[in-house]
Amino acid sequence: MVDIKFVKENLEIVKENIKKRNVKADAEKVIELYNKKNSLQLQLDGIRNKKNENAQKMKGKLPEDERNKLIEEGKDIKNQIASLEEEQKKLEEEYLSEYIKLPNLTHPTTPIGDTDKDSTELKKVGNPRQFNFKPKDHTVLANDLDIVDFEAGASVAGQKFYYLKNEGCLLELALVQFAMRLLVEKGFTPYMTPDMAKSSILEGIGFAPRGNETNIYSIENSDLCLIATAEITIGGMFLNKVLEEKNLPLKMAGFSHCFRTEAGAAGQATRGLYRVHQFSKVEMFVICKPEDSDKILEDLRSIEEEIYTKLGIPYRVLDIASGDLGNPAYKKYDLEAWMPGRGEYGEITSTSNCTDFQSRRLNIKFKDSEGKNKFVHMLNGTAIAVPRVIISILENFQREDGSVEIPEVLVPYIGSKEITRKGK
RNA sequence: GGAGAGAUGUCCGAGUGGUUGAUGGAGGCGGUCUUGAAAACCGUUGAGGGUCACACCUCCGGGGGUUCGAAUCCCUCUCUCUCCGCCA
Known part of the structure; x- marks a missing residue:
C-alpha cells in the first residue's frame, strides 16, 4: 500500500497516478474515510482516557457510596466505548477496502499507456x-x-x-x-x-x-x-x-x-x-x-x-x-x-x-x-x-x-x- | 497422534485484578573518574497511532469474554520445549 500521509499531502499526484495506471480507485474517498476514521479515533481515545481516570480513582479505599457512584460512571463509559468501537470497526473496514485499491506510485521513466x-x-x-x-x-x-x-x-x-x-x-x-x-x-x-x-x-x-x-x-x-x-x-x-x-x-x-x-x-x-x-x-x-x-x-x-x-x-x-x-x-x-x-x-x-x-x-x-x-x-x-x-x-x-x-x-x-x- | 510445561521490552527474567508500559539484571548509548582503558558510579535505552509540538490512546504470542478496572481470571487458537508413539 501507499503511504497514507503521502496520499493526503499529494492528492493530485496520486489521482493522476491512478489515471496513468488505469486502475479503479478513489483517492478522495480514501482521504475522506481516513479523516473520518481519525476523528472517531480521537473521540474514542478521549473516552478511554476517562475510563483510565475512573479506574485510577478507585485504587485506594473509598466510602461505599462514592465507590458505587464511580462504578456506575464506569459502566456508562464502558457502554459508550462499546458502541464507538463497533462504529470504528465498520469504518476501518470501509477505509481499508478503499485504501488497498490504491496502486503504487509509478517510476518517472515508465512509459504511459493502458495496454x-x-x-x-x-x-x-x-x-x-x-x-x-x-x-x-x-x-x-x-x-x-x-x-x-x-x-x-x-x-x-x-x-x-x-x-x-x-x-x-x-x-x-x-x-x-x-x-x-x-x-x-x-x-x-x-x-x-x-x-x-x-x-x-x-x-x-x-x-x-x-x-x-x-x-x-x-x-x-x-x-x-x-x-x-x-x-x-x-x-x-x-x-x-x-x-x-x-x-x-x-x-x-x-x-x-x-x-x-x-x-x-x-x-x-x-x-x-x-x-x-x-x-x-x-x-x-x-x-x-x-x-x-x-x-x-x-x-x-x-x-x-x-x-x-x-x-x-x-x-x-x-x-x-x-x-x-x-x-x-x-x-x-x-x-x-x-x-x-x-x-x-x-x-x-x-x-x-x-x-x-x-x-x-x-x-x-x-x-x-x-x-x-x-x-x-x-x-x-x-x-x-x-x-x-x-x-x-x-x-x-x-x-x-x-x-x-x-x-x-x-x-x-x-x-x-x-x-x-x-x-x- | 498421546501426556505435560511454557510464550512478558534487544536479551534474561519478576509480576497479590487497581500509581505496571510494566521490578530487577545483562547488553546498547551518553556522562563522571582516568594519560587511555577496565572497574565503579550516575543517567538513558520498545513499537504504533495522533499532534506544529504537547496532551492523549493502543500494544505483555493471536482472537474472544468476565469486570467500573485485566499482563494478572475464563474460553479458544497458534507456536515453542520435554517425554511417549509413528515414520521417509
Missing part, C-alpha cells in the same frame, strides 16, 4: 534463427522426443498438467541447478521453500487466496494454499520483522513449485507448456534500503539477461507500461523469449521494483543509522520459469531431423549434447 502495446521495447538481443526447414512447435518436438507426456498429465491430474520425462526431466533439474549456481555466485542465498503457505501470508504479499477470481488453489479443511510463486514464501519469512541495516540488501533465490488455477484462462492460445497449472521456478527476491532499489532493479534485469544470453535464447526487453504494471510494481521489466513455434516473443521473465508497497502491508522494516525504523524496499524477478524455458530451448535449438541441441551451459548438468528421437 501491453504501450510498453517500450528497450532492446533485442540475439537474432531469431532463420530455419531452412519449417520449425516445429514445442508440443510436437516434446512428443516426438518423448520428453513431455501431456496425455498422462491429463489423465492423472487433468488438463494443463504434464509429466517431464527423459531429457525433459533432466532439463528441469539442469536449468534449476544452472540458475541456482549462477545466483549463488552473485551473492544470493539459495532456498527451497514450502509449496504451501497460510492464507494470511498470501494476503500479505498481495494475493487473494479465496473468491471466484482467485488464481490460487486452497486446501480443503485447512488454512493452507498452494503457492503461486516462491515470492510468497520468501517474502512471508520476513513478516513483521525489523531488519538490521548492515545486513541489507538481502538477496535470495527461491526454488519452488508454483500452482495456478488459471481460472478464466481457458480458450486462450496457450498450448502445451506455455500456461500450466503446476511448474517449477527459481525466483530472485531482494530486500533493500529505499535508496538502492532503482539500481537493484537494473541488476535483476541484467542477471536475467545474463541467464538467457548464456542459454543462447534470443529475447527482447520490455519496459512495461503504466497500465499494465499491476498494483504493487513501481517499475517492471519483462524479458520475452523468441518462440519460433508461435512465431513471436513470449513472456519468460518479469522483474519488478515494488518499493515499499509490499513492506507496508507485511510490516517489514529496517533500523537506519539514526535508530529509526523505516520500511524496506522489495524487488522480485524470475530467474527460471522452467516450462517456458523448455519451450524456448526446444523451439530455438531444434534441428531438421527433429532432434534438439542442448545449450552448452546445460551440457554438464545433463550429460549429453543433444536430445534425439527415441527408437519407440
Whole structure:
C-alpha cells in the first residue's frame, strides 16, 4: 500500500497516478474515510482516557457510596466505548477496502499507456534463427522426443498438467541447478521453500487466496494454499520483522513449485507448456534500503539477461507500461523469449521494483543509522520459469531431423549434447 | 497422534485484578573518574497511532469474554520445549 500521509499531502499526484495506471480507485474517498476514521479515533481515545481516570480513582479505599457512584460512571463509559468501537470497526473496514485499491506510485521513466502495446521495447538481443526447414512447435518436438507426456498429465491430474520425462526431466533439474549456481555466485542465498503457505501470508504479499477470481488453489479443511510463486514464501519469512541495516540488501533465490488455477484462462492460445497449472521456478527476491532499489532493479534485469544470453535464447526487453504494471510494481521489466513455434516473443521473465508497497502491508522494516525504523524496499524477478524455458530451448535449438541441441551451459548438468528421437 | 510445561521490552527474567508500559539484571548509548582503558558510579535505552509540538490512546504470542478496572481470571487458537508413539 501507499503511504497514507503521502496520499493526503499529494492528492493530485496520486489521482493522476491512478489515471496513468488505469486502475479503479478513489483517492478522495480514501482521504475522506481516513479523516473520518481519525476523528472517531480521537473521540474514542478521549473516552478511554476517562475510563483510565475512573479506574485510577478507585485504587485506594473509598466510602461505599462514592465507590458505587464511580462504578456506575464506569459502566456508562464502558457502554459508550462499546458502541464507538463497533462504529470504528465498520469504518476501518470501509477505509481499508478503499485504501488497498490504491496502486503504487509509478517510476518517472515508465512509459504511459493502458495496454501491453504501450510498453517500450528497450532492446533485442540475439537474432531469431532463420530455419531452412519449417520449425516445429514445442508440443510436437516434446512428443516426438518423448520428453513431455501431456496425455498422462491429463489423465492423472487433468488438463494443463504434464509429466517431464527423459531429457525433459533432466532439463528441469539442469536449468534449476544452472540458475541456482549462477545466483549463488552473485551473492544470493539459495532456498527451497514450502509449496504451501497460510492464507494470511498470501494476503500479505498481495494475493487473494479465496473468491471466484482467485488464481490460487486452497486446501480443503485447512488454512493452507498452494503457492503461486516462491515470492510468497520468501517474502512471508520476513513478516513483521525489523531488519538490521548492515545486513541489507538481502538477496535470495527461491526454488519452488508454483500452482495456478488459471481460472478464466481457458480458450486462450496457450498450448502445451506455455500456461500450466503446476511448474517449477527459481525466483530472485531482494530486500533493500529505499535508496538502492532503482539500481537493484537494473541488476535483476541484467542477471536475467545474463541467464538467457548464456542459454543462447534470443529475447527482447520490455519496459512495461503504466497500465499494465499491476498494483504493487513501481517499475517492471519483462524479458520475452523468441518462440519460433508461435512465431513471436513470449513472456519468460518479469522483474519488478515494488518499493515499499509490499513492506507496508507485511510490516517489514529496517533500523537506519539514526535508530529509526523505516520500511524496506522489495524487488522480485524470475530467474527460471522452467516450462517456458523448455519451450524456448526446444523451439530455438531444434534441428531438421527433429532432434534438439542442448545449450552448452546445460551440457554438464545433463550429460549429453543433444536430445534425439527415441527408437519407440 | 498421546501426556505435560511454557510464550512478558534487544536479551534474561519478576509480576497479590487497581500509581505496571510494566521490578530487577545483562547488553546498547551518553556522562563522571582516568594519560587511555577496565572497574565503579550516575543517567538513558520498545513499537504504533495522533499532534506544529504537547496532551492523549493502543500494544505483555493471536482472537474472544468476565469486570467500573485485566499482563494478572475464563474460553479458544497458534507456536515453542520435554517425554511417549509413528515414520521417509
